[in-house]
Amino acid sequence: xxxxxxxxxxxxxxxxxxxxxxxxxxxxxxxxxxxxxxxxxxxxxxxxxxxxxxxxxxxxxxxxxxxxxxxxxxxxxxxxxxxxxxxxxxxxxxxxxxxxxxxxxxxxxxxxxxxxxxxxxxxxxxxxxxxxxxxxxxxxxxxx
Amino acid sequence: xxxxxxxxxxxxxxxxxxxxxxxxxxxxxxxxxxxxxxxxxxxxxxxxxxxxxxxxxxxxxxxxxxxxxxxxxxxxxxxxxxxxxxxxxxxxxxxxxxxxxxxxxxxxxxxxxxxxxxxxxxxxxxxxxxxxxxxxxx
Numbered sequence: 001x002x003x004x005x006x007x008x009x010x011x012x013x014x015x016x017x018x019x020x021x022x023x024x025x026x027x028x029x030x031x032x033x034x035x036x037x038x039x040x041x042x043x044x045x046x047x048x049x050x051x052x053x054x055x056x057x058x059x060x061x062x063x064x065x066x067x068x069x070x071x072x073x074x075x076x077x078x079x080x081x082x083x084x085x086x087x088x089x090x091x092x093x094x095x096x097x098x099x100x101x102x103x104x105x106x107x108x109x110x111x112x113x114x115x116x117x118x119x120x121x122x123x124x125x126x127x128x129x130x131x132x133x134x135x136x137x138x139x140x141x142x143x144x
Numbered sequence: 145x146x147x148x149x150x151x152x153x154x155x156x157x158x159x160x161x162x163x164x165x166x167x168x169x170x171x172x173x174x175x176x177x178x179x180x181x182x183x184x185x186x187x188x189x190x191x192x193x194x195x196x197x198x199x200x201x202x203x204x205x206x207x208x209x210x211x212x213x214x215x216x217x218x219x220x221x222x223x224x225x226x227x228x229x230x231x232x233x234x235x236x237x238x239x240x241x242x243x244x245x246x247x248x249x250x251x252x253x254x255x256x257x258x259x260x261x262x263x264x265x266x267x268x269x270x271x272x273x274x275x276x277x278x279x280x281x282x
Contacts, residue, residue, distance in 0.1 A: 025174070031168075055205055055225070058202050079192060082229075085228045086227060087225065087226030
């Protein structure tokens, strides 16, 4: 990969609408308790709709990462990519019905004995342009 | 909802085992949109140097926080959650891999009433996540 993309900011993605059934599908896939897929339970906790599982923003992060992986300047060979680290930092919970966009910055690119380690910070915003969550992903790109 | 005052560092607050099969991987691929063939095709996984099909790291991360969500009673209370992927989780074509998650209190912040929960996720004797930590609001 090209270490010169450090600091590069990629364009804002198209709005992603968090669908209630998508939240249920994702919750089921990560073995979430049935309770977390129950609308009346979510409302009893004061939420307007289902709260997404903590790792759900990966779906939105993916849209921003796709921009990097398809960027000819980045020169990332996807078949050599290994997921090294992942983090989500919430400013507020994400609930079904939210309309979100994301903007990715290449926070750092480090070289480690032929491999590259790149950290991407994806900021996720709602329609009021308030920061909702930051998804931080470190990918290891193995050398040739 | 657990009581902050009754928590102590080192206390195990949740423990749960998950049976991860190829079905689980296909389900997660569909739900997340991650269709990397290393998570469902043996020949492809081997061609990139893996012993065989492995689970999505994000599936392991996603299920590892679930015992904490159940303990706290509301996913909205998870403020921050991060992991390092240190070991792959092999999933054979028949049967399943049992992932065991143990959640322990790692730190307590009295002022904000927040707790750091440290997670240990393993199969057999192999720990697969490093520095798996979540901050929760009590």
